[in-house]
Amino acid sequence: MSELRGVGIGLGVAQGPVVRMAEPVPAPENTPSALGAEAERQRSRDAVETVARELNERGAKAGGSAQDVLEAQAMIAEDPTLQDEVDSRIDAGATAEWAVHDAFASFRATLEAVGGYLGERAADLDDIAQRVLARLRGVDAPGVPDPGHPFVLVARDLAPADTALLDLDQVLALITSDGGPTSHTAILAREKGIVAIVGVADAAALSTGETVIVDAAAGVVTTDPTEEEKDRAAQRAAARAVSDTAPLTPGALADGTLVALLANLGKPADAADAVARGAEGVGLFRTEFLFLSSAQAPTIAQQRQSYRELLAAFPGKKVVVRMLDAGADKPLAFLNDAHEENPALGLRGIRALRASEDILREQLTALAEADAETDADLWVMAPMVATVEETVYFTTLARDYGLKTAGVMVEVPASALLADRVLAHADFASIGTNDLTQYTMAADRMLGSVAGFQDPWHPAVLRLVREVGDAGARLGKPVGICGEAAADPLLAVVLIGLGATSLSMAPSALADVRHTISRRTLDEARTLAEIALAADDATSARNAVVEAATALPSHQKETTS
Structure with a gap:
């Protein structure tokens, strides 16, 4: 053993x-084409179109976050710039196979050099290239084996297309x-x-x-x-x-301290599953789905319909909607099509919205109209807020549109360090641990070569969470967590100990987190948080908390009211 x-x-x-996963399709040799450029170009286009269609079909079947990822892959496959690179190699005498292999490799290197979120897109290119090559060769694409x-x-690692449709x-x-x-x-x-x-x-x-x-x-x-x-x-x-299969109950610690357990959602159609799994509301609704599939911004009427559908699924419950978070890995031509050397540090989030304020105002208009037609408790928040001035700008604008609860995402260390001043103007803060970890550790959260740094257990990240939690407690303002960290059951306990008043996660994680926090008191959560903060690195923090939690008695909730 x-x-x-x-x-x-x-x-x-x-x-x-x-x-074990099958090995990838071998790289082709650079031999001259015997078919001619026109035939090779057609072969490459047919293969790319087929792969893009299959990715979109897989996405539609999978739904949820998987659909977003696969649709993004399909868009990359059909990128005109990439097709031009393939054509230029074919025109020089290459086969479609070699042209695809070499063009995708070159494009991958370019994206890696740009850095930021585009590192993830670079990794996606490998999977797309493999699928196109398999189509050109008339063989099955690499994927999950079926041993019977x-x-x-x-x-x-698994490509998004493989993970999306795993046979459970x-x-x-x-x-x-x-x-x-x-x-x-x-x-x-x-x-x-x-x-x-x-x-x-x-x-x-x-x-x-x-x-x-x-x-x-x-x-x-x-x-x-x-x-x-x-x-x-x-x-x-x-x-x-x-x-x-236990009865669904509100999120609460063993001593009766309530901690709302909310869902992260990407589209209104995901609401039913969240409700069925006991979500007490929505802690993060990503509005990007309305924009990413469009060549132009959706109309106010189109947005209002989607927001109304979402809000209607949660009558009387909190629904936190994040304004469009475009830029970085989600570029939109109608919002910001300027090339940036490091888009993760560029015009994204609230910065991009301020540069195209009409889009922000249309979102707020649609949300206010949907709010007036439904009974949910609508909260709105701005992404990537870094300054007090940005906080004042957004909350003032949101309230001008009649939206009564306006807050900010804390994803940048600057806003965490100034949390008391930010929360003096915002009604709440929601900590996006994915980006907060990325910016704290200077490690692209989608780049495999620095994945070891991208861990929300790191004490530096947890100290920033505590800054926000302490500021929220002093000012009586809610502080939520809506990054992937909230879905880690033991880390969820630590986050509560650092001052989080709600946790938002993928609906499938709700049961594990509900079960785990119900076995810990608030005092124990605070003790475990201090143990994590005292560590030198993420691994030490996690191991120390695991050891300490194992030594603690496991409680049943004394009350859920």
Whole structure:
């Protein structure tokens, strides 16, 4: 028996035989075309169009965050600039296969050099290129294997197209050697409720056919387990399945302290699943879905209809809507089409909205009209706020439109450090831990080469969370968490100890977080938070809290009212 360690996603445990992901399609050789340029161009276009169509179809079938990711991949596949690069190589005598391989590789290098969020787009290019090459060669695209029995999937990483449509009756668990807790694979695995451990450095040592136990709660893969260990894992899995069907209750600590558990949603159609899983409202509604698929901004009437559909699903409950967060990995020609050397640090979020204020005003108009027609408790917030002046600008404008609760996203260290002054003007703060970690650690959250730095357990990030939590407590202002950190059950306890009054996450994470926080008192949460803050790095913080939490008694809630 041996143990491999990584970052667990959720609290699940599973066991079964390993099946490794197939190797990628080999790179083509640079041989002259025998078909001619016109035929090769047509072949490349047909292959790209087919791949883009398949990605969109997979996205429509998967829904949720997966659809957003796959639609973005399809757009990349059909990027005119990329097609021009392919054509130029074909015109020089190359085959479609070589032209696609070389053009995608060159485009990937360009995006990596730009940095920022485009690092993720660079990684996506590998998967798209593989699919186009497979189509050109008339072979199956690389993807999840189908051995004919349930299995534990082991891969370097999974492409979004693969993760989106995993057969949960066959894939018992997922182990990847790459990626961190906020990678696309981790986010989609959490959304689909897949038992997963990412960032397992020694995953390459696992062989097809060997039996492993995947313990996401501990972040441990156990190889060659004993029968006793298998039995314990099976009992834990059975107990967890029972807890998943327990009656839905409001989020609360063991001492009765209420902590609202909310959902992160990407489109109104996702609301029904969130309600069914016990979401007490919405902590983050991303409005980008309305804009990203359009060549121009949607009309006020189109926006109002979508917002009304969302609000109607949560009568009497809090719904926090984030204004359009475009820029960086979500460029919009009608908002900001200027090239930026480092778009993650450029004109994005509230900065982009101020530069195109008519779009912001139209959003606020549509939200105010939808609010007047429904009974939800609508809150609005601005993304990427960095200064007190930006806070005053947005909250004043929102209130001018009759929106009574206006707040800000805290994703930039500057706004966290000035949280008391920001909250003097804002009605609430919502901490986006994904970007806050990225900017605190100077590590692109989508770039695999620095994934080790992108961990919200890092004490530097937690100190900033505490700054906001303390400011909220002093001023009587709510402080929510809406980044992926809220979906980590044990980290959720720490965040409460740092002052978070609500937690928002993918709906599939609600059950685990509800169960975990119900076993801890507020005093214990604060104690665990101090232990995390005292560590020197993310791994030490996580391990110290795991050890301390294990030593504490597990409580039942004394009250939920």
